[in-house]
Amino acid sequence: PRNLCANRIHTSARLNVLLPPHVWLFIKPIQKLLAIILGRSVRKWWKALPANKRQLFKENLQQNRWKLSLASLGLGFLIILFYFTSLEETPVTGRARLLVFRKEHYDLLTTLAYENMIEEFKDEILPEKDERYQQVQKIVQHLIACNSDLPEVAKIEWTLHVVDKPIVNAYVLPNGQIFVFTGILKSVADIDQLAFILCHEMAHAILDHTAEKASVSHLLDFLFMISLVMIWAICPLDSLAMFGQWIQSKLREYVLERPFSRTLETEADKVGIELAAKACIDVRASSVFWKQMMVVSDLGDEPRIPEWLSTHPSHER
Structure with a gap:
């Protein structure tokens, strides 16, 4: 595989956000x-304005249309300026991305999420002497050792937690806390498949995808808040405004959020495969695993949806 550190990553100067992420999470429902x-x-x-005052208001708008146009252009310029000054390169891949929040801004939220998970699974977390824990730990240590030349890997303190629950899942928090459920140990065919899954989830943490998703969501919230005000101002009835708001939310989900999510998942796949290849993991296991997931999906009760409607790339790889 190619050397992931071959190119130096140049990032923009770090800017401090106005408010930390946990404050934005509190404000988000309020702003809507x-x-x-x-x-x-x-x-x-x-509606309460008399007809003559409505006419006067329209005339004032017509007279000041250039001022309003300049104000709109100014707002648009500020949004564009904010966007481009918040761009930086993604670690490893070099993809340009919007990044308002960073991993350090999420320390509090990540800590709270970690503590909640530990509390939730405290009776199911396997001890370190358990054979299943040791099996996964060997894989994790091997992956970290083989990719320790990457600064993004070396700077994270990786910690493994194996949870004895029949859930087919594994994920990594931004601070390197790895959670693997025993259900996925029974679902993989071999160590290579498990290693690829771990590489994929570790890639999300390495690439700061959590902070990137929050940054994009933050910008979209602001833009769609403006359109939401217009929807409720223009629609003559509350029922029509609610319908317009529903259409707006679906457009945001299917046109922006889901394609963006697929982009992040595809990027995590690519970086995960590179991490696995450096650890001498058979990368062909990734395609076999996704084909297995496609079969499971086809045999399940849930209808199969097109890739462009999904948050993840298609399993047909």
Whole structure:
């Protein structure tokens, strides 16, 4: 495989966000409510205006259309400036991405998530002397040792937790806390498949995908808040406004969020395969595993949806 460290990664200067992520999480539902209230208030105010005042208001808008246009252009310029000054290169791949929040901003949220998981699975977490734990630990240590030349791997303190639950899943928190459920140990055909899954999940942490997703969501929240105000201001009835809001949410989900999620998953696949290859893992196991997942999906009760509607790439690789 190619040397992942062959190219130096140049990143933009780190900027401090106005508010930490946990504050934005608290504000997020409130800002949507405020947008609805503001838009609805504008609509009620407009309906209550006498006809002559409505006409006067329209004339004032017409007279000041250039000022309004300049104000709109100014707002658009600020948004574009914010976007481009928040771009930096993704570690390892060099992909340009929006990054308002960074891993260090998520320390509190990650710690809380970790503590909640430890509390939730405290009775199911396997001890280190358990054979299943030792089996997974050997793989994790091997992957880390073979990729320790990557600064993104070396700077994370990786810690393994094997949970004795029949859940077919494994994930890695941004701070390197690895959770593997015994259900997935029974689902993989060999060590190579398990190693690839771990590489994929570790790649998400290495690439700071959690911070990137939060950054994109933060920008989309602001942009869609403006359109939400307009929807509730323009629609004559609350029912129509609610329908318009539903359409807006679906457009955001299927046109922006799901394709973006597939991009991150594909990137994690590519980097995961490179991490596995450096550890002399048979990378062909990845395609075999995804084909197995496709068969499981086909045999399941859930309908198969097109890739462009999914949050993950197709298993047909």
